[in-house]
Amino acid sequence: MANPTGIGASVRRREDARFLTGRGTYTDDINRPGQTHAVFVRSPYAHARITGIDAAEAMQAPGVIAVLTGADMEADKVGSLPCGWQIHSKDGSPMKEPPHFPIARDRARYVGDAVAVVIAETREQAKDAAELVMVDYEELPAAVTSLKALEGGAPLVHDDVGGNLCFDWHLGDAAAVDAAFAQAAHVAKLDLVNQRLVPNAMEPRAALGEYDRATGEHTLTTTSQNPHVIRLLMGAFVLGIPEHKLRVVAPDVGGGFGSKIFHYGEEAVVTWAAKKVGRPVKWTAERSESFLTDAHGRDHVSHAELAMDRDGNFLALRVATIANMGAYLSTFAPSIPTYLYATLLAGQYKTPAIYAEVKAVFTNTVPVDAYRGAGRPEACYLIERLVEVAAAETGIDKAELRRRNFVPASAMPYQTPVALQYDTGDFAKNLDIALPLVDYDGFAARKAESARRGKLRGIGFATYIEACGIAPSNVAGALGARAGLYESAEVRFHPTGSVTVFTGSHSHGQGHETTFAQLVSERFGVPIENVEIVHGDTSKIPFGMGTYGSRSLAVGGSAIVKAMDKVERKAKKIAAHMLEAAEADIEVKDGRFVVAGTDKALTIGDIALQAYVPHNFPLDELEPGLDEQAFYDPKNFTYPNGCHVCEVEIDPDTGVVQVVNFAAVDDFGRVINPLIVEGQVHGGLVQGIGQALYENCVYDEDSGQLITGSYMDYCMPRADDVPSFTVRYHEDQPCTHNPLGVKGCGEAGTIGASAAVMNAVVHALSEYGVTHLDMPATPERVWQAIRRHTPAQAAE
Amino acid sequence: MPCTVSMTVNGKAVSREVEERTLLVTFLRDQLGLTGTHVGCDTSQCGACVVHIDGRSVKSCTMLAAQADGAAVTTIEGLAAADGTLHPMQAAFREHHGLQCGFCTPGMVMSAVDLVTANPSLSEHDVREGLEGNICRCTGYHNIVKAVMAGAEAMQGGTMKAAAE
Numbered sequence: 001m002a003n004p005t006g007i008g009a010s011v012r013r014r015e016d017a018r019f020l021t022g023r024g025t026y027t028d029d030i031n032r033p034g035q036t037h038a039v040f041v042r043s044p045y046a047h048a049r050i051t052g053i054d055a056a057e058a059m060q061a062p063g064v065i066a067v068l069t070g071a072d073m074e075a076d077k078v079g080s081l082p083c084g085w086q087i088h089s090k091d092g093s094p095m096k097e098p099p100h101f102p103i104a105r106d107r108a109r110y111v112g113d114a115v116a117v118v119i120a121e122t123r124e125q126a127k128d129a130a131e132l133v134m135v136d137y138e139e140l141p142a143a144v145t146s147l148k149a150l151e152g153g154a155p156l157v158h159d160d161v162g163g164n165l166c167f168d169w170h171l172g173d174a175a176a177v178d179a180a181f182a183q184a185a186h187v188a189k190l191d192l193v194n195q196r197l198v199p200n201a202m203e204p205r206a207a208l209g210e211y212d213r214a215t216g217e218h219t220l221t222t223t224s225q226n227p228h229v230i231r232l233l234m235g236a237f238v239l240g241i242p243e244h245k246l247r248v249v250a251p252d253v254g255g256g257f258g259s260k261i262f263h264y265g266e267e268a269v270v271t272w273a274a275k276k277v278g279r280p281v282k283w284t285a286e287r288s289e290s291f292l293t294d295a296h297g298r299d300h301v302s303h304a305e306l307a308m309d310r311d312g313n314f315l316a317l318r319v320a321t322i323a324n325m326g327a328y329l330s331t332f333a334p335s336i337p338t339y340l341y342a343t344l345l346a347g348q349y350k351t352p353a354i355y356a357e358v359k360a361v362f363t364n365t366v367p368v369d370a371y372r373g374a375g376r377p378e379a380c381y382l383i384e385r386l387v388e389v390a391a392a393e394t395g396i397d398k399a400e401l402r403r404r405n406f407v408p409a410s411a412m413p414y415q416t417p418v419a420l421q422y423d424t425g426d427f428a429k430n431l432d433i434a435l436p437l438v439d440y441d442g443f444a445a446r447k448a449e450s451a452r453r454g455k456l457r458g459i460g461f462a463t464y465i466e467a468c469g470i471a472p473s474n475v476a477g478a479l480g481a482r483a484g485l486y487e488s489a490e491v492r493f494h495p496t497g498s499v500t501v502f503t504g505s506h507s508h509g510q511g512h513e514t515t516f517a518q519l520v521s522e523r524f525g526v527p528i529e530n531v532e533i534v535h536g537d538t539s540k541i542p543f544g545m546g547t548y549g550s551r552s553l554a555v556g557g558s559a560i561v562k563a564m565d566k567v568e569r570k571a572k573k574i575a576a577h578m579l580e581a582a583e584a585d586i587e588v589k590d591g592r593f594v595v596a597g598t599d600k601a602l603t604i605g606d607i608a609l610q611a612y613v614p615h616n617f618p619l620d621e622l623e624p625g626l627d628e629q630a631f632y633d634p635k636n637f638t639y640p641n642g643c644h645v646c647e648v649e650i651d652p653d654t655g656v657v658q659v660v661n662f663a664a665v666d667d668f669g670r671v672i673n674p675l676i677v678e679g680q681v682h683g684g685l686v687q688g689i690g691q692a693l694y695e696n697c698v699y700d701e702d703s704g705q706l707i708t709g710s711y712m713d714y715c716m717p718r719a720d721d722v723p724s725f726t727v728r729y730h731e732d733q734p735c736t737h738n739p740l741g742v743k744g745c746g747e748a749g750t751i752g753a754s755a756a757v758m759n760a761v762v763h764a765l766s767e768y769g770v771t772h773l774d775m776p777a778t779p780e781r782v783w784q785a786i787r788r789h790t791p792a793q794a795a796e
Numbered sequence: 797m798p799c800t801v802s803m804t805v806n807g808k809a810v811s812r813e814v815e816e817r818t819l820l821v822t823f824l825r826d827q828l829g830l831t832g833t834h835v836g837c838d839t840s841q842c843g844a845c846v847v848h849i850d851g852r853s854v855k856s857c858t859m860l861a862a863q864a865d866g867a868a869v870t871t872i873e874g875l876a877a878a879d880g881t882l883h884p885m886q887a888a889f890r891e892h893h894g895l896q897c898g899f900c901t902p903g904m905v906m907s908a909v910d911l912v913t914a915n916p917s918l919s920e921h922d923v924r925e926g927l928e929g930n931i932c933r934c935t936g937y938h939n940i941v942k943a944v945m946a947g948a949e950a951m952q953g954g955t956m957k958a959a960a961e
Binding site: 012013015016017018019020021022023024025026028029031124200201202203204252253254255257286287288508509510511675676678679680681682683684685686687710711712716718719720722724725749 | 839933
């Protein structure tokens, strides 16, 4: 490899040095002089009227500085937390958007809804005093599940949202779908639940508010995936602080998986309270509080039907989904079950007609928003389960049925019936690589061997395509986005040739400090240790949109490329001046600026020094400095895709499912750092396996109490629950419209894994006549399924 | 009621007055400023707070600071050599990309070191079972397991296998 720290090199991560020695700086690690601590008083009821709050006793408790309520925020004209995406119903009416105040004012709408905040000298004192805040609640009946919330006569989460229906949306051509179904030789049908999950980044959310009376500047340090968006929302909608007086910093962030994209009430409260009490205010969630307050993910109930002709060709897909929004609309919530879900229902297949209806429902539960994959895992799970059902019913081999219906590589770019245009992809190739990798042909022998040991064995596929890096801004805007979806970067060469890159992307575990630096190292031949990546501080970086939806490299990295283009153009001008050559004759070779056809060359370091020491510059033609900024607005989404295959073994006596083999073949376009990309895949796979086998966020359907409220009850996958993985990627289908050819890899594993695992589980159970099982396939559920059914044929 | 606790932390004797209810993890983080030890849950399930007490791994959220009175405590900050050379287990985590967001990492590394100390010839299965008390949400464990195996070898003076490029 030409450059050991350039593109394609598995450069070991630079950020690891601090994380491995305990020197990372996460929000809760930061302490300020005079700092106070905030603890929230939260509703113990899923739905209750707040009839009075008596803080007198709490105010007398040791160390207490203030007890603040929704009324105090109202008096200070604090606004509600805005939703960043607007969806319109079929009839053209806008979605229902009830206010979401940082602290509830008259009604609590889920267990954990904040009703007051106690600020004290220490965290323990604040906790003690929070117990003493007397809140008078009038408990109200709760609407807990989406299905029950939609029933006539269900309790209303918001008085002015009839039927608890936030919106009733659709996409696709209903008439074409109806016509195709009328012609179908076979229709496969499936009812499925995509259960609610808790994202569970290992670092609990935290927020530290500060106010400087001298400058009038507010600073919020917070566990966020996109500090500029938090600043924009808080400045423009919630607190009304002008942006130049509001700094938002997201330092090291301990995972996010979507749950740290959103603007949360606690961030607004500590920022507001810091000015009110005149001291820094810090809040750090306890894990049980995270369960009650971090936005949850998924929570779909769907009915799906696939029409096929006699040969198993897909004719049409019809989907009806009910999506639970929780009690309020979180920042990006409406976009998840609509434009990030239904638009992916084509999957990898050339199904000519698709129609999807989505009802979004308010319930008395934690708001639901993007969680790793966000809409796309729900789409993949639905299609791939349905295809597996179709294969079983028609008797066509499941790999063959998929292959028969793939959009061929030759058809790219391909316009789906649900809005997206895939630019590249070779889906058959993914399958071709995967099949020998898992020895598909040898499955029957392995199954027989398992049977000899009294075990059931199944193999399942999932092919997926995802749309990453939501774009372009004008299309996103037309679809309801209230923000642009570009990314920014600044590449600043220093006089001695080192470089600082400022990026609007945000790293919370993805290794940007390494990958982004590789881009600069490759382009200009600069050693990676001379490249610094700065992110996460609105006072330093240009306005950026943060990290989610696998957008960092495709959009953020492309912005860096655009800024480097500008640097290169400027550097060529300077080189031409220094070498007394024509600008057109300057070429960049291996990071050096060369006069074509000569041995006259300069390094970028030589040029940078001259740029900042321009003693002989023709200043009317050439500006000093070598520091360029760019904003990149993508032309299209990127479309990572892949084929994941899972093999499971099930103990019919206990119902325990063991993943015995898992292979993932992915097309991420061009890969900058294979080590990091593979790590992203591994992590994603376990989140997908977690959904398939272990994780489930359970509410009591009557009281609305969260039953899985800690790691004692919510089953997180652990090291001994999962296997090692076989992962492969190929790079011959680069993205066609971004300068790096990259597609995105962060969510892929999660999108493919759940479907692959469940298809394997159902396959294993098929000899008992089981045709579907809802996730998670816990031992109890599997055991029950086995007991409910009789073996179709006597298993030996 | 405040009480005085004294212990050796990363080789240095410390003595502080704390509330009796102060957990060891709180003492390390808030009183000593050793913020490498993290708090990821409140039910002693996640293992982000694992430290060594007299050489054995302990979840520092499960004991009071007062219970560590007189003990020798090692935190992630005290694991590398005085000259900054990473402990072989730390180096193995870096080499094998056994961390992403880094939040669970200190606890994971401290657990791994104790695991290997107690059983130098670990199988992959042993490693997975041994890390059952530590949750990682980022890595999928695949590379953590690789790192611990390599770290085990390195701790016995072996050379670390380079991860496949």
